Amino acid sequence: MSNPRPSHPSPAPTLRDVAEAAGVHTATASRALNPKTRQQISAETARRVMRAARALGYQPNSVARSLKTSRTGTVGLVIPDLTNPLFPPIVRGVESVLEPGGYNVWIVNTDNDEERERAQIDSLRSRQVEGLIIATARLDHPLLRHLHEQGVRMVLINRQVENLRVPAVTGDDVTGVAAAVHHLAALGHTRIAHLSGPLSTSTGRARARAFRHAVRDHGLPDDLMPECAHWSESDGATAMRNLLDRSPGVTAVVAGNDLIALGCYDVFAERGLSCPDDVSVIGFNDMPFLDKLRPPLTTVAVPHHELGAEAARMLLDTLDTPDRPARSILLPVSLVVRGSTAAPRTD
Amino acid sequence: MSNPRPSHPSPAPTLRDVAEAAGVHTATASRALNPKTRQQISAETARRVMRAARALGYQPNSVARSLKTSRTGTVGLVIPDLTNPLFPPIVRGVESVLEPGGYNVWIVNTDNDEERERAQIDSLRSRQVEGLIIATARLDHPLLRHLHEQGVRMVLINRQVENLRVPAVTGDDVTGVAAAVHHLAALGHTRIAHLSGPLSTSTGRARARAFRHAVRDHGLPDDLMPECAHWSESDGATAMRNLLDRSPGVTAVVAGNDLIALGCYDVFAERGLSCPDDVSVIGFNDMPFLDKLRPPLTTVAVPHHELGAEAARMLLDTLDTPDRPARSILLPVSLVVRGSTAAPRTD
DNA sequence: CATCCCCCCGCAAACGATTGCGCTGCCTCG
């Protein structure tokens, strides 16, 4: 017979209840339940306690435990928007190393809003997270510096902050962009544009700078670099429209990321342009299902899962040994050539 | 001058520190800081306390607060895999109503593994979440019943459990599948298959049943219903291969979800079949970027954000008034016709 | 048989906040 009135549950059993049921003191019960301290207790007593615990369905109250031990076993993961397919793999990567390491991950979204970011991080801190992994793309604002000064352990993903010795892990944007430009140049393109992400983000700026260097290295013009207001399909589309209107000679574009590239696809459809025959496009990130697009999108694959995993490893390191000097690492990316790039039309 | 040794941070200030700085008792400080109780304190004192708090950078320790008040302001959100594009919108939907409601959301992944699910839920409970939103697809297993008996407040997404009065919100699968079948039948298809999701999931079973009814209503055969082992592209592909081998006459398929439909695309590419000319496909869910596929996938759009938001509203309701009878709601879905469906070839 | 040691276990103090209760002192009113 199941409980007919689940709305009036008996309160959850506490350690006291277990101790009483086993006829011991709470201290003894506590030690018996903790594998680390169990050897201080006679096997017989330990058995009795554990039996009582399981009979009562005892679950330790980790709020109380955290208060006493001042360890929560929790780290915060700050991302802009879970809905961006970029981030779920990062999240899973982080979890894949933190959970076996005994930590749980608390995810918050900031929507790239400074105020929300502050509020969310405050909330995480008041919940006593032991560390932070920050994967938001905003360039340096005082918050990070402030946190660092307060001794908050953290590691950054996809973001560097100038003059701040905080560990960071990022994809090798420079090499990725260079590979993309080289690929297009080798196909014979001479007027290559870059639809950059917002230059207020560290990633947007890095890729734009890398693009400029890459085209210069090939002796190509570096003035075709409109900026998208956001990393979104619609902003990519409007940037592409403007570009086409103002610089009709463009035959290839390196998009700041895959979403921006998708925006280009929309414009092609609008204007009856053919990709890759009329214009080639390269994305960035290699988010899922790009191989099923029309045409399949050539892009730069970034190892997002690894990005997350590596960041998590670095955080574990800094939690273990806080004095370790902050190192930053760059993960290799790779150009994956699909169907959205081809030699320019020769007419 | 920034702190040169962030590895030895001064411990975070406590309410005591604030109280001492303001020259009052902790009780007074507590009341002064809490807007609800602030009127018990003289304006002058309150000001002094608040000033001291902000000077010290005081952040209330919500672990201690939770222990005392036995309220954590946290609810758990249990999903199978954040990487499945289905879930991020649900997550955001949940957050969009819970955060304004004063709650924070803790997300966990189960990977559809029973053991992981149990462990994750245990972890959430030990952290004293006040409610649970469960969006995993496994059919009834004893865990849910157990939780319900223990009086755990929860609401289910995309899942019903038989004989259990737990609120649930789901998409209207029956109507969606019927619309898909009707669309195909109207185009002239007579041999329509269903690549069902795993029948161990509530969704898989519901859609399969709905499909059976729908084809019968149209006087069509109901024996073309292979089951996919998982909701994945690769399992969709193998099911499609088998189907094609055994029932070459099939001209249209209703896939259990979009991923399975994508698996069909892979098989078409392998075998040189044309979609929709040789065979039509309909997906389910309308995950992002389906309009950019080759061909754009016809699918049934499920309002995932709303699913999450509605579930969150129901959870808020049950948290407020636990005795309210559990109601379940069905959200309307809609067929969105794109390029993957057409009349069968007439040869 | 006495001594010592060590194994088990209980005592009690924390962790940082909240909150019912009661005390003080001032103001008001009869």
Add this chain to the structure above:
DNA sequence: CGAGGCAGCGCAATCGTTTGCGGGGGGATG
């Protein structure tokens, strides 16, 4: 001038665990 009331604040208990310390009892040893 005295009594009552109330505003403002402090006292101390409490939430559920963990953990240093000490004590009692049993076994081994001389």
